[in-house]
Amino acid sequence: MSVKLNTRQVGDVSVVDVAGRITLGEGSSALRDSLRDLVGKNHKKILLNLGEVSYIDSSGIGELVSGFTTVTNAGGQLKLLNLNKRVKDLLQITKLYTVFDVHDDEAGAVRSFS
Amino acid sequence: MPEHSRSLPETVEQFLDSTLESVDSAEELTVGVAQRAGFDEDDLMKIGLAVRESMVNAVVHGNRYNAHKKVRLSVTSNGSRLTVRIADQGEGFDVENLPDPLAEGNLLRTSGRGIFLIRSFMDEFLIRRLETGGIEVTLVKYPVSK
Numbered sequence: 001m002s003v004k005l006n007t008r009q010v011g012d013v014s015v016v017d018v019a020g021r022i023t024l025g026e027g028s029s030a031l032r033d034s035l036r037d038l039v040g041k042n043h044k045k046i047l048l049n050l051g052e053v054s055y056i057d058s059s060g061i062g063e064l065v066s067g068f069t070t071v072t073n074a075g076g077q078l079k080l081l082n083l084n085k086r087v088k089d090l091l092q093i094t095k096l097y098t099v100f101d102v103h104d105d106e107a108g109a110v111r112s113f114s
Numbered sequence: 115m116p117e118h119s120r121s122l123p124e125t126v127e128q129f130l131d132s133t134l135e136s137v138d139s140a141e142e143l144t145v146g147v148a149q150r151a152g153f154d155e156d157d158l159m160k161i162g163l164a165v166r167e168s169m170v171n172a173v174v175h176g177n178r179y180n181a182h183k184k185v186r187l188s189v190t191s192n193g194s195r196l197t198v199r200i201a202d203q204g205e206g207f208d209v210e211n212l213p214d215p216l217a218e219g220n221l222l223r224t225s226g227r228g229i230f231l232i233r234s235f236m237d238e239f240l241i242r243r244l245e246t247g248g249i250e251v252t253l254v255k256y257p258v259s260k
Contacts, residue, residue, distance in 0.1 A: 024137070024170055024174070057170075058167055058225070058228040058231055059165060061226070061227055062224040064226045065222055065223070069222055093231075094227055095216050099222070101125050
């Protein structure tokens, strides 16, 4: 399996549940398309739930950064939820962990959007 | 790591097409060798990711998906180390002039982290330009003594 994406609304926050591998090719382009689609529909509060992401490579990290920039430039906020140890480690060694607003609890994450 | 598994040498060599499917194949093959050599789950993830990043460099940036160019992969496990060599037939690149992905101004770049991750996850990382053209990278991982 490459990647599966499912978007649901919790109040005015769009929660994107991501499962599988975010790697160069289908995985990273699917994530990019999903985020651009949300921004295009004027969704400005986006929570990426990465709890079921089994694997991410540098291309996947690049897509997270690209999504963050796209949403921020559109005046929105993109936050991350439920990072597993591997994804968290990758974001830490690439110094991106502090760039993203990262949460472990969905309800708290939803409330944190201004 | 069981002592007996370290003593079983294994070498695999393949010539792979310049496709993203080859990236998956190379990662799977290498992780299989590393697993049989007794590397733990954490190291298997690091080795797999380092090979993936190296293969992407070879296929995408080296051979530029050229169907006439191959990537040579060799994986050797001799009990004391795992050595992976990946060679492309491309034009090469200047690794010394790659931007630092950890520099403040580069944190939000969407690319340029591959080599950094390889260096972070492997014990040795060497790059050499081949006389025949192309780049060969050598990745080495040592098992952790337990």
